Amino acid sequence: MVVLLGLLLSTISPAWAFPPAPYYTIYGDVRDAYGDLIPAGDASVILYQGDKEILRERLTNPGQADHNYQLRLRIDMMRVATGSYSSIALRPDDAFTIAINVGGQLFYPLEIAQAPVVGNPAERRRLDLTLGVDSDGDGLPDSWEESQLHIAGYQPGLDGWDLSLIDRDSDFNNDGISNWADYTAGTYTDDHTTTLELKVKEIGSEYMRLEFYAIFGRIYRLEASSDLVTWTPLPFAVSAAEQDTATNTTLRSETTGVTNVYVSRSNSFFRLISR
Ligand SMILES: [Ca+2]
Ligand SMILES: [Ca+2]
Ligand SMILES: [Ca+2]
Secondary structure (H helix, E strand, O other): OHHHHHHHHHHOOHHHOOOOEEEEEEEEOEEOOOOOEOOOOOEEEEEEEOOEEEEEEEOOOHHHOOOOEEEEEEEOOOOOOOOOOOOOOEOOOOEOEEEEEEOOEEEOOHHHHHOOEOOOOOOEEEOOEEOOOOOOOOOOOHHHHHHHHHHOOOOOEOOEOOHHHOOOOOOOOOOOOOHHHHHHHOOOOOOHHHOOOOEEEEEOOOEEEEEEEEOOOOEEEEEEEOOOOOOEEOOOEOOHHHHHHOOOOEEEOOOOEEEEEEEEOOOOEEEEEEO
16 A cells, blocks of 8 residues: 555656657667677667666567667656656757677677767667777778788788778778678678679579578568669568468578579569668
8 A cells, every 4th residue: 555655656746747758769780890790699788878877678689670779768858847757868969878788798889989869759760889899990890800801811010900991981892892781791802702692593484583692690681672762571482382472571591602582473673681
């Protein structure tokens, strides 16, 4: 009975007197220094305002959506002369920081160096998070840059690796795909057979066989369009016999190598999206 009374009192206290604004949502992919998505496991994303922990959420299975984390922030309406809606509510333009807890160890994503701020209620912002060290400030983890330089035959000099040879938007291996896209797709800079590319390999009476080179752990999504403007998810199967009942539109690759998928025969355009 005492507990119930307490609840009633807190419900009508001034701090809770006004409805909250809609959530501000941050979401995206958390990747390690080599571009691999951090598996759900025991990893969490934690949002802080200064030293105060505001929110903590576990990473989610990356195959179930287009992201592996999502944070929904409570936002104050900030009416004049009112208290905060909640002790963990934030206001638009408040600065925040994020850490990733993996097995009890905290990592600070590269993107947090830019001091992100809270947006407006009901907005959704994609904020992909990259773990590792970025000593040259180009947004690519140095470990990945060093591995690409090594693969291409470079050696570190007296001052270490020359990280200026690779930056986010240029194309170190001239395969038509930016370094950042190679990093997220897991494609290697010395080997053009691993370039992300979708080919029609066979056209049957009812199905089409499409081929691409998949990287272990990466997630692939197929989309179709009739006008190159509107794209819709395209169900596919891993065998011709199953293509007419296929419902999957994403695949998490269990191998690195040539992969075939089967879709219904059509005159559509197709595209392949990797993450
Ligand atoms: Ca870097
Ligand atoms: Ca660089
Ligand atoms: Ca490239």
